[in-house]
Amino acid sequence: xxxxxxxxxxSWRAAWLRVEGSWAWYRRYWKSNLYSSGLQPxxxxxxxxxxxxxQVRQGxxxxxxxxxxxxxxxxxxxxxxxFAVGESTYPVLSGFKWQKDYLAVTATPITPGQLLxxxxxxxxxxxxxxxxxxxxxxxxxxxxxxxxxxxxxxxxVVTGLACAAPVTAFAATxxxxxxxxxxxxxxxxxxxTLFAGTFFPITQIPVALRWLAxxxxxxxxxxxxxxxxxxxxxxxxxxxxxxFLAALFALGAVLARRYFYRRLVA
Numbered sequence: 001x002x003x004x005x006x007x008x009x010x011s012w013r014a015a016w017l018r019v020e021g022s023w024a025w026y027r028r029y030w031k032s033n034l035y036s037s038g039l040q041p042x043x044x045x046x047x048x049x050x051x052x053x054x055q056v057r058q059g060x061x062x063x064x065x066x067x068x069x070x071x072x073x074x075x076x077x078x079x080x081x082x083f084a085v086g087e088s089t090y091p092v093l094s095g096f097k098w099q100k101d102y103l104a105v106t107a108t109p110i111t112p113g114q115l116l117x118x119x120x121x122x123x124x125x126x127x128x129x130x131x132x133x134x135x136x137x138x139x140x141x142x143x144x145x146x147x148x149x150x151x152x153x154x155x156x157v158v159t160g161l162a163c164a165a166p167v168t169a170f171a172a173t174x175x176x177x178x179x180x181x182x183x184x185x186x187x188x189x190x191x192x193t194l195f196a197g198t199f200f201p202i203t204q205i206p207v208a209l210r211w212l213a214x215x216x217x218x219x220x221x222x223x224x225x226x227x228x229x230x231x232x233x234x235x236x237x238x239x240x241x242x243x244f245l246a247a248l249f250a251l252g253a254v255l256a257r258r259y260f261y262r263r264l265v266a
Contacts, residue, residue: 014110018118042137045075061201063230072143073225074198076134077156080127081218084160085167085189087123089181092171096263112260123164127157148229155228159221162245165252172259197222220244
């Protein structure tokens, strides 16, 4: 691809230009994002792990561990899921409808596919940053049992991306003022946070409804996170959870790419 400067711009470089644009915005407004991406999950950890958790007995429901250590990995994954969904709803719609920076970017030699790759790269970097901050501060709470915490952050990133891809495709097909996102948060994100094994094992859910947890990406992410820190999840199960999340991301990315081209090239 040849840019206006005459230099060849590869696909990765084109995607990274979008990331640089996002970084230029973020470094000016990072303080306004600090609460949602860093402090909110930590406050939730303190409230649920130390406050409410002090009233929860160690037993089979918590794998014989203090409640703080039981929910710490899952809270990181849940926060990653919520952040990824948030970054893939209104910001994406804004790029098409309000600020229309997607139209400006694709007026250059950067293609919609490269723009989408830049979006996913930026979400990945933000997930790594927020997950690392959470993991380090949670260490002071005594939330981690072993070095498995090093794998919890990648588990959060994988889960976040698995949610970000289909939601990005959903946002790319949104033409109203984002009203449908309210239903997404209310009927998908919130129930998934509450009933996908974040706060209690899904064995406490009636069998007839348990399949709803099984098909949720958050449950698979929770199993991965707890598997690397608390154990109890075999290698084949871990691969199964990874495969589910990878397949969801791939499907969402394919759909998002199709809708990006349809909306930006047509």
